[in-house]
Amino acid sequence: MYLAAAADEEFSDEERAHFRTSVESLTDHAVDDLDGLVSRVAVALQAEGRDARLAAVKARLPDPKMREVALQMAIRLMAVDGVVRTAERSLIMEAAEALEIDGDRAADMVARAGH
Helix, strand or coil, rough: HHHHHHCCCCCCCCCCCHHHHHHHHHHHHCCCHHHHHHHHHHHHHHHHHHHHHHHHHHHHCCHHHHHHHHHHHHHHHHHHHCCCCHHHHHHHHHHHHHCCCCHHHHHHHHHHCCC
């Protein structure tokens, strides 16, 4: 989800709130230090690069259905501010490829999120 939020180099208030809610729902824990969490994820992205982070997501989610859910969550975060930017769309298509999700399926998911 962070990769999608950071794709356009802007992490809006709407995206931050959605990110917090999503993380809390996935972990059943309140996020007390959102800035710290975002900082750690940003440092990992900077150090390892996007391809490595996408490979790590794929490795952690061996089930194709779970990878699709992860991509859907990223798309929802990306679209929460009401604008699907070109950089965000490109990231989603790159993520779909890395996660072995059909490109047409990913494009449909993005189109539905934009409505």
